[in-house]
Structure formats: C-alpha cells, structure tokens
Amino acid sequence: MGPQAVYQDDNARPHRARVVNDFLQQSGVNRMEWPACSPDLNPIENLWDELDRKVRSNHPPPRDVQHLYQMLQAEWQALPQRIFTTLVNSMRTRCVECQNSQGGYTHY
Numbered sequence: 817m818g819p820q821a822v823y824q825d826d827n828a829r830p831h832r833a834r835v836v837n838d839f840l841q842q843s844g845v846n847r848m849e850w851p852a853c854s855p856d857l858n859p860i861e862n863l864w865d866e867l868d869r870k871v872r873s874n875h876p877p878p879r880d881v882q883h884l885y886q887m888l889q890a891e892w893q894a895l896p897q898r899i900f901t902t903l904v905n906s907m908r909t910r911c912v913e914c915q916n917s918q919g920g921y922t923h924y
Contacts, residue, residue, distance in 0.1 A: 824848040826858075851919035856910055859903035862924075866899065867891050 823845050825831040840847055855861040870891045878884035913922035
C-alpha cells in the first residue's frame with residue numbers, strides 16, 4: 817500500500833479485531849478515524865440504492881446470478897454523470913452534518 821496510504825473502514829467489529837489492528841500497525845498503515853454506522857459519509861450507499869431501484873423497476877427479475885450481474889453492469893454504465901457529481905459535491909455538507917450530529921444520523 818505504501819506510506820501515504822490511509823485505511824478507512826466502518827468500525828465493524830471484524831475490522832477492529834486485535835489481529836487486524838496488529839497487522840495494520842506492523843505494516844505501517846495509517847488508519848483514518850471514522851464514525852461507526854456512518855452510511856451518510858459513504859455515497860456509494862446512494863449509488864447501490866439507485867441501482868437497486870433501477871434493476872427492480874426497469875426489468876423483469878433476473879433469471880440467475882449471471883443475469884443479475886449483467887443487469888447491474890448495464891444499469892451502472894447508464895447512470896448519468898450528474899448523480900456522481902451531486903454525490904461528490906454533497907460531501908462537505910455530509911461531513912458538517914455528521915460532525916454536528918456527533919456521528920449520529922443526518923438527513924442523507
């Protein structure tokens with residue numbers, strides 16, 4: 817990973833296990849402090865929701881896992897750039913709201 821890499825996780829218990837902590841420390845990996853249960857700071861969650869809605873509404877149910885994979889790929893490619901731009905541009909406000917709520921829930 818290198819000395820400038822920063823590791824960010826969601827504070828789930830498996831990610832905070834002693835063996836993980838020891839490995840990261842011995843490997844010289846910097847860990848970013850991150851609030852637990854913070855989907856508000858993970859815009860990918862909004863993208864997963866958008867993909868879920870599109871797959872459920874625009875297609876018959878997938879026949880199998882391979883078909884689901886193909887549907888997800890097609891819908892991902894069709895996502896408009898404005899969704900990504902909006903999510904990136906919302907990060908400052910998300911961080912401020914998260915800080916103001918002391919790591920609690922926000923409207924995101």
